[in-house]
Amino acid sequence: MTADRAASDLTVAICAYTLDRWDDLSAAVASVRAQHRPPAELLLVVDHNPALLERARRELPGVRVLPSEQRRGLSGARNTALSAARGELIAFLDDDAVADRGWTAHLLAGYRDPRVFGVGGLVRPWWLEGRPDWFPSEFDWVVGCSYHGLPDRGSEVRNFIGANMSFRRAPALAAGGFRTDLGRVGTRPLGCEETELCIRLAVRNPGAVLRYEPSAGVRHRVPGHRGTVRYFTARCYAEGRSKAAVVRYGGAARGLSSERGYLRRTVPVALLHSLRRGALGRAAALCGGVALTVAGFVAGLASRGTPPNGPTGPATAAGQPIGDPS
Template identity: 60%
Template sequence: MNTVPSVTVVVCAYTLDRWDDVRAAIGSLRAQRHPVDEIVLVVDHCPELYERASAAFPGVRVVENAGRQGLSDARNTGVGAARCEVVAFLDDDAAADPDWAGGLLARYADPDVAGVGGLVRAWWVTRRPVWFPPEFDWVVGCSYRGLPRHLAPVRNFIGANMSFRRAEVVAAGGFRADLGRVGTRPLGCEETELCLRIAARRPDAVLLHEPAAAVRHRVPAARTSWGYFVSRCYAEGLSKAQVARLGGTHAALASERAYLRSTVPRAFARALRPGRPAGLRTAGALAGGVGATVAGYAVGRVRHPASGPAGRRGAGAEAVAVRLPATAGGGRP
C-alpha cells in the first residue's frame, strides 16, 4: 500500500521589506489540511531578518544561506537542511491554499513521479492592468494562459509552487548558483534548468503539473508598469539563452516553440476581436513582450556562445553541487 511521503517546505527570504508576506506564507503552511512535516525558512544574507524570524516563528527551522547570495543557493541550503522525502518550495510572497500540500503529495504515489508543481494565481495588490495579457502572467511569476488546465506532464515548474523528491534534486546536483534571481534582479530559469537536468539524468522521470495544488502570489504595484513588463521579458530572454547554452537548445526551448506557435497567435486573435476596448493595447503588449524576450535571448547568445561539449551538454556536477550540512537527514530515500 502506498503511503503519503513526508514533506519539508522551504521558504526563501532576503529582506525585511517583505516581513508581512513572509508571515502570511508561514501562516498558510501552518494551516494546511494535510500538515506539513517540516518548515525551513532560509534567510539569504540578511542578519536582521534572520534574528527577527528566529524569534518570531517557533517550530520553524530558520537557517542562513550557506552559499552565494541569491535564490539558487538559498534553495540549495534548504534542500541540504531538509529531513523529508519530498522538498517543496513556496515563495516568500506567496500563500498556499489549505489543500496545497495534500494536492502535491498525493501524486507521489506513482514512483516515476520525480516532481509536482501547482497553479500560481496572481494576487494583484492594486489592479490588473487592462493591457496585461494573461499569456504573459509568467512575467509576474504566475501561471499563464497556455499552461495545462488539468493534471498533465510538463517540462518545468514555476518556482513559486513546486516540489521534488529530495533524492532527485541531490542526485541532479541542485540549483545552479550562476543562474537565477539575486535580490530584485529579474533573472530566472534556474528551475527550468534543474528540471531539464533531472529529465536528462532519468528519462523515465515524470514532472507533473497539478492545478488543484494552488498558491496565491502577491503582485505589487511596481510590477504592473510597462517598464517592468519589458525589462522582465528581456531578462527572461537572457536567462533562456543561458539555459540553452547549458542544456542544448532543443530541450531548453521546446516549450517556448509551442508557446510561440500556438499560445501567442491565439492571444493576438482574442485581443483583436471586435468590441475589446483594450484590444490594441494588449496586442501591443504581446508584440512588445515577444520582441523584448527574443532580443534578450539574442544578446545572451552573443555574450555567452555555446563552446565545446560543456556548452552543448550542460555543466558538470562540480558547478552545481548541493551543500549538505553534516547533520542533515536524508529522509526516506
C-alpha cells in the same frame, strides 16, 4: 506511498531575503501551518540578512530557520534548503505567496506514482492594485505566475514555476541542485533556474515524470510596480537572456521545447482575440513582449562565455560546483 506517509516525509521550504516583506513572509508561514495535511517540517532559509534571520528565529516559533550557506541569491538559498531538509520530499513556496489549504495534499498525491520526480502547481496572480487592462494573461510568467496556455488539468510538463514546486529530494541533490549562476539575486529580474534543474533531472533520470497539478494552488502577491510597462519590458528581456543560458546548458531541443508551442499557438490565438475585441494595448504588449524576449535571447547567445550572474554552476550538498550537467 500512502498520503499519511507522504506528509510525514515532506519538508516545505520558504526562502526570504528582506525584512521589507515580513508581513508577506508571515502570511506564507501561516498558510503552510493551516494545511489540511501539514508538512513534517517547515524550513525558512534566510539569504544573507542577519536582521531578518534574528527576527525570524525570535518571532516564528516552530519554524526551523537557517542562514543560506551558499552564494547570495535564490538558488543558493534553495540549495541550502535541499541540503538541510529532513524530508524525502521538499516543496518550495515563495515568501510572498499564500498556499491554498489543500496545497500539500494535492502535491503529495502525485508522488503515489514512483515515476514522478516532481510536482508543481498553479500560481494565481494576486494583483494588489488590480490587473492593468493592457497586461495579457499569457504573460503572467512576467510576474512569476501561471499563464494562460498552461494545461488546465493534471499533466506531464517540462518544468515548474518556482513559486510553487516540489521534488524528490535525493534526485534533486544528486543532479546538483539549482545553478547559482541562474536565478534571482535580490530584485534583479533573472530566472530560469527551475527550468534548468527540471531539464537536468529529466536527462539524468530517463522515464522520470514532472507533473503539473493545477489543484495544488497558491496566490502570489503582485505589487503595483510589477504591473508597469517598465517592469514588463525589463522582465521580458531578462527572461530571454536567462533562456539563452538554459539553451547553452541543456541544448535547444529541451531548452526551447515549451517555448515553441507557446509562440506557435498561445500567443497568436491571444493576439487574434485581442485585435478582434479592439484591445490594442494588450495586442501591443503581446507583440512587444515577444520581441523583447527574443532580443534578450539573442543578446544572451551573443555573450556566450559568461552566464547572467557569473561563473558558478550547480552545487553539491556541500556547496561545491560540479561539472557540466549536459
